[in-house]
Amino acid sequence: MINEPIEELTNCRICPCDCGVNRYTGRLGRCGAGSRIQVNLHQVHHGEEPVLSGCQGSGTIFFSHCNLLCHFCQNYSISHQGWGREASIDELIDMMIDLERQGAHNINFVTPTHYTPLIREAIIKAKDKGSKIPIVWNSNAYEKVETLQTLSGLVDIYLPDLKFMRENAALLCTGRSDYPDIAGAAIKEMFRQAGYLHVDKDGIAEKGVLIRLLVLPHDLSGTGAALEWIARELGSDTAISLMAQYYPAGQAMQQHELNRGITPREYQDAIRCLEYWGFENGFVQELSCSSQWTPDFQENE
Numbered sequence: 001m002i003n004e005p006i007e008e009l010t011n012c013r014i015c016p017c018d019c020g021v022n023r024y025t026g027r028l029g030r031c032g033a034g035s036r037i038q039v040n041l042h043q044v045h046h047g048e049e050p051v052l053s054g055c056q057g058s059g060t061i062f063f064s065h066c067n068l069l070c071h072f073c074q075n076y077s078i079s080h081q082g083w084g085r086e087a088s089i090d091e092l093i094d095m096m097i098d099l100e101r102q103g104a105h106n107i108n109f110v111t112p113t114h115y116t117p118l119i120r121e122a123i124i125k126a127k128d129k130g131s132k133i134p135i136v137w138n139s140n141a142y143e144k145v146e147t148l149q150t151l152s153g154l155v156d157i158y159l160p161d162l163k164f165m166r167e168n169a170a171l172l173c174t175g176r177s178d179y180p181d182i183a184g185a186a187i188k189e190m191f192r193q194a195g196y197l198h199v200d201k202d203g204i205a206e207k208g209v210l211i212r213l214l215v216l217p218h219d220l221s222g223t224g225a226a227l228e229w230i231a232r233e234l235g236s237d238t239a240i241s242l243m244a245q246y247y248p249a250g251q252a253m254q255q256h257e258l259n260r261g262i263t264p265r266e267y268q269d270a271i272r273c274l275e276y277w278g279f280e281n282g283f284v285q286e287l288s289c290s291s292q293w294t295p296d297f298q299e300n301e
Ligand code: SF4
Pocket: 012, 013, 014, 015, 016, 017, 018, 019, 020, 021, 028, 029, 030, 031, 032, 033, 067, 113, 114, 115
């Protein structure tokens, strides 16, 4: 069966990069994604925050390509190099149903932004087929408000990774100096849709926003400024995941600002900021500069 082209992909302005390419003609925008979904891995994953992984795991689906392309990306082989295989919308639905059958607490779309219209269709059809577990949108937050609005009522849990608060750091690490303003507006829209994080009687997330803050060396992440912004704009009841797992991956070894893990002092400073701004709803990690939480991605078949 030949599917009708999805209009949003014929002049692609899904994300703030505004490439304007027709993804059906083989022309690629910044993200490098074509007109079909590409997935590297779908698996029940136990390394997410406890509210997502619980005891049965989070049903992660890792998409190939990315619209932000951080130089230090810990999923570099799939985000930059595009490892993965194409999948139809029906195949994506099959993956979602498979993960639900395996007992996953949720369906966790990892780096989904550049496939938003396709994933949106899959969510609608999976729900029609009886899928009941929460949908998690696990993104880099470099997203347009109007694109996120098309997910209203379909996504239960937003899991944005708020990466930078300063334009110069965003420029240095991604080439996109507008990241802080764009991500701030995107997270406010996520919050408007989903609100504070709610968990069920077993402590498993049902709905809401959980913001990830990966602490970077030399405070490139601006973690203190991020916590201040969240406290002032969304309130200190916002759920936060303060992440200590940075290690130099991808192109990071070629950039002296990024070529080491974070120090205990850098992470303690971030924890102190968390306490200072009164956040009690969230998670901190053991300091671990290793790839232990990165899945074993498969090279193209
Ligand atoms: S989704 Fe990809 S092609 Fe579309 S605007 Fe963003 S980076 Fe460009």
